[in-house]
Amino acid sequence: MDDLDTALAPPTPTAATALRIGDRAPNFHARSTAGPVEMAGYAGRWLVFFSHPADFTPVCTSEFIAFAKTAGHFAELGCDLLALSVDSLYSHFAWVRAIRDRFGIEVRFPIVEDPTLVVGQAYGMVARDAHDAGAVRSVFVIDPRQVVRAIVTYPVEIGRSVAEILRVVAALQAADAGSGFPPEGWQPGGALLARPDPTLDSVFAAEEPTRWFLEETRG
Known part of the structure; x- marks a missing residue:
């Protein structure tokens, strides 16, 4: 087996810097x-x-x-x-x-x-x-x-x-796809959660206290 292709990938993670979400996958x-x-x-x-x-x-x-x-x-x-x-x-x-x-x-x-x-x-x-x-x-x-x-x-x-x-x-x-966030237990075809609008106008305009940050959408 060849070693990792360091020309196409970031340095191999060390014990102190393990691979994390958001990292580029090391090539091999x-x-x-x-x-x-x-x-x-x-x-x-x-x-x-x-x-x-x-x-x-x-x-x-x-x-x-x-x-x-x-x-x-x-x-x-x-x-x-x-x-x-x-x-x-x-x-x-x-x-x-x-x-x-x-x-x-x-x-x-x-x-x-x-x-x-x-x-x-x-x-x-x-x-x-x-x-x-x-x-x-x-x-x-x-x-x-x-x-x-x-x-x-x-x-x-x-x-x-x-x-x-x-x-x-x-x-x-x-x-x-940008339509919303999959909630707990989401399955394909199910409702997504709308992306909140973090503004005071949105908070005060909501019909209920939680609706500005928790609302279903079909996208």
Whole structure:
């Protein structure tokens, strides 16, 4: 695997400056189950980039089945899927073959190998002094400008909700459209919250005390 492409990305985050929402996603070149990939190649599309602790583990297997079944819904949002673990490329191949043979599900999105932890460390998926990624289950939602828009990290014992990750992508896209803010539990097609007008005229003109800052809109 090549090192991070520092010509196309900001300096690799340090332990004191972990990757944060609003940062540009560090570029990298790597081998994957779908051939060579680089982060810069996803520019212009949304991307869900997620790490898993290890191949041939029960929780990860359940997640990958769910991601594979939902890949078409992500594609409808113009969003690709990209996975990563420290396991080798050949381990990835054997694992996805085992998944297909037992469950009839083909995992077609790329799974990156990261045996040297270069990518995982750059994204804060593993600690700087870690020798494996066994306790990491991270998700990065990256927009078409290659800006990190959401970060979620789960403990190794708990499986992720693929439906919630799909909802986050849809909610970010709805917010970016400028029509309003997705409220708690928002689902595609649901009402948004209007953008408040922070002026005294708006505050005093509102029919009720809360309406100047809390009002539904369909956009």
